[in-house]
Amino acid sequence: MVLASAAIVSGTSTTSAAETHRMGIVIMHGKGGSPTKYVSDLASSLEGKGYLVANLEMPWSGRRDYDMDVSHAEEEVESALAALRSRGAKKVFVAGHSQGGLFALHFAGKHTVEGIITIASGGSVNSPLFREKLGESLARARQLIADGKGSEKARLNDFESSKGIYPVIATPSNYLTWFDPDGAMNMVRAVRAVNPAIPVLWIAPTGDYPQLRKSTYPMFGDLPANAFHKRVEPQSDHLGAPTASIEEIVRWITTVANARE
Secondary structure: EEEEEEEEEEEOOOOOOHHOOOOOEEEEEOOOOOOOOOHHHHHHHHHHHEEEEEEEEEEOOOOOOOOOOHHHHHHHHHHHHHHHOOOOOOEEEEEEOOOHHHHHHHHHHOOOOOEEEEOOOOOOOHHHHHHHHHHHHHHHHHHHHHHOOOOOOEEEEEEEOOOOEEEEEEOOOOOHHOOOOOOOOOOOHHHHOOOOOOOOEEEOOOOOOHHHHHHHHHHHHHHHOOOOOEEEEEOOOOOOOHHHOOHHHHHHHHHHHHOOO
């Protein structure tokens, strides 16, 4: 985990909700991204409003190439949440963009937070498209594990709609935890496994990739019932969704935090 930013900004820019609740937010970028790209405006804006923010570099970043497995990625988020709590956060939220949004949903099935924010979530490995594009790479990873080479880095494949198939250098054991169609990044499983006590803000930008709007956005209706679930559709494309959603995120977090006083 690389913690890009976790500053406390005080003064006139601090919102009354942040003063009252001392809220902390972990933010995760999308596939192949970094904390300094499409989530950076969201992180800096929330900091400017007085929130405690941990803007993380996760194992699916362009630099890390799945250098940790799913369980260790969960530990990275938990460590960041613990750090926010140690600095005074009384209520903590987890937000993610694209693959980060899917991971946030997965996280909500196994860990306790005040709320989850999934922004233009994507990267579900159980989709027919992923199975088609990465089936050969998955078979190779499984074979390498069977041959006793699961901990040796190998050239394997990742896939993103906007980039196509591209190589990653990762151990087969780590890789399989991320790309097993029945594993953590299966969005159907992740959505249905969300803890019913955890509310979800589901951000579905109007200009997102058509495949995502068709295949993943209807899954909002599969979340376990919670009165504070909310779906919003900002006027944005996939990459601009974190910035376009800032004010809605602030409103929703404040509503949830106030309700949990």
